[in-house]
Amino acid sequence: MTCLPMKCAVELTEPEKKTLQQLSLKHPHEDFRTRGLGLLELGRGRRVHEIAVELDVSDKSVYNWVHAWNDKGLCGLLSGHKGGRPRALSDALIATAIEAARAESMTLRQIALRIEQVHGQPLPCRLETLSVALRHEGFSYKRGRYSLKKSAMSRSSP
Structure with missing residues (x-):
């Protein structure tokens, strides 16, 4: 050099x-x-x-x-990667979320409420961020959708 x-x-x-x-x-x-x-x-x-x-x-x-x-x-x-925003969810919050998800079938909102109860503080991020963190741990959650089945639609038609 x-x-x-x-x-x-x-x-x-x-x-x-x-x-x-x-x-x-x-x-x-x-x-x-x-x-x-x-x-x-x-x-x-x-x-x-x-x-x-x-x-x-x-x-x-x-x-x-x-x-x-x-x-x-x-x-x-x-060495020295310093870029990016700090993580919104700490390891303790993620561990609580994983524990809640493994314990029973829950929605993301229910998991967030469980985290808030256990840690005594509001969730520091959006539900989408929680979803991403859980997806990294092997869980997947999809937003519930309202849809009618074809058979229900055909019965209601005159």
Whole structure:
């Protein structure tokens, strides 16, 4: 690596290029995909400022990626994911929801009420968020729909 105030170059081996390319395409966190793409572009000889403008980050961020890559390799690049909003449901709230769902057949609203009773506080999120958390644990809930069966509709027709 060579880093001067306006120039920074990274020499990448073929396996490193392939690894960074996969990282830039398939990692679940956008910030890691951005880091991988930034290092690939540096390896191709592009300037830090050009990369920073294209990726909508600061020049300092690109320099930090280079230093992390040189210090710890891929592990350095993958550490420090700080993006995203904090989770609305704590592990304790999710555990209570799972326990309630396993105990008996309940609607999402009933599970939310059980969480509120156990923890003594209102549910800190919408029911859809609770549904997503339960889906991650293997449960699925569908909103009840009102619908008439065909046989009921045909009987009511004159």
